[in-house]
Amino acid sequence: MHFSIPETEVRSDENGSTYVAYNIHVNGVLHCRVRYSQLLGLHEQIKKEYGNNVVPAFPPKKIFTLTPAEVDQRREQLEKYMQAVRQDPILGSSEMFNSFLRKAQQETQQIPTEEVQLEIYLFNGQKVKVNILTSDQTEDVLEAVASKLDLPDELVGYFSLFLVQERGDGGCTYVRKLQEFELPYVSITSLHSPDYRIVLRKSYWDTSYDSDVMDDRVGLNLLYAQTVSDIERGWILVNKEQHRQLKSLQEKGSKKEFIRLAQTLKYYGYIKFDPCITDFPEKGCHVIVGAGNNELNFHVKLPSDQMKEGSFKVTRMRCWRVTSSQVPVANGTANPSSSSKCDVKLELAFEYLMSKDRLQWVTITSPQAIMMSICLQSMVDELMVKKSGGSIKKQMQKKRLNGSFQRSDSQQAVKSPPLLDSPDPSREQVVKLSTKLSSVSLRGLSSSNSASDISGNDFHGNYAFEGIGDDDL
Known part of the structure; x- marks a missing residue:
């Protein structure tokens, strides 16, 4: 993830006093606004927890009001500090750092903590609606989705939530994989656009892990729907004979055989970029x-x-x-530099x-x-x-033994709806291969x-x- 502080803003607090806000961007998009004092507080916490030898240098306090040049210098120093913390394998993955970013994101977007319903999309057009808190982090939401689908605990680690932008031509752009330092509801809401969706997709690359997923009914259906979708959009290359075989397997309902055939095709399991x-x-x-x-x-x-x-x-x-x-x-004027x-x-x-x-x-x-x-x-x-x-399954078993992966009773009580067998009627069916697949390019x-x-x-x-x-x- 790319952290930057490209800009500052002069803002007013509740008492009417002005202060400089540093806008932290992640992947080029505003994540949160923070004050110098907030980052200093984070720095002091990290220093207390991990010691002076681990923590990167932090810009010092100033007695007098900063000049514009000094503000910009501090901005650059804070940017380097955030990048150094994030890149450190211990500090960057620490709950202290991630919780700071989550809280700052929520405060910046001014979204109170309350129960809401969030829509997560599957690859057959279905939407899974989960009841969460606006302050729930990515892993909480992923677990809620898995529970709603009745996906076993040991398979949750095989999937991730991705932010996707739907395009006018029917395609989609993968924006990013949702991270542990963000709140999915806040992230999707702050974009203020219906073009963005949160999608559940497998998050591994080694196709040997497919066998683990296909051993479970829900996992099989998820992987099958994703495979069909990838073929439909041209991400997986299919010639006419392969198309005929795939269509035959679909008509028989042979999902495992369909996936195994797809595994032999070029670009199976790839993510394609614009x-x-x-x-x-x-x-x-x-x-x-x-x-x-x-x-x-x-x-x-x-x-x-x-x-x-x-x-x-x-x-x-x-x-x-x-x-x-x-x-x-350019802002439409003759001189682009005036923008x-x-x-x-x-x-x-x-x-x-x-x-x-x-x-x-x-x-x-x-x-x-x-x-x-x-x-x-x-x-x-x-x-x-x-x-x-190691393996994904071993990692998930370790997390459960450490107590870091545990669903609430309310989540466990949710029963699985008919999964992936009845696509959204408002969307063109993707579970039946269309003539679009006859292209080999x-x-x-x-x-x-x-x-x-x-x-x-x-x-x-x-x-x-x-x-x-x-x-x-």
């Missing part, structure tokens, strides 16, 4: 990026209109970073081992750069867990399934990332 720009293999190339199978897949359109395809394995990435910059937006508004430009750059002794930076310019980074990080985390002999791209257009040395190899080699995959 078209964006890359500097590889040339600057200014248009590209569609997909994340899955421990890689970023590129469908590139060169300036010459030639199409290229290739993959960057996460095990060959030495490191990556996300950067943001403010880009002025006070700015857009946030996001870039994901990763250093890749192209060949045995050659590292190269590859940059993607996309509003979804942070979502791409989150996908890369979760792939690495999953590989590390697997390499150490990604929308707007070459129908070639081969990556041979680009040299294998440019995209594949056995480089190890932090001790993980391709032999471990």
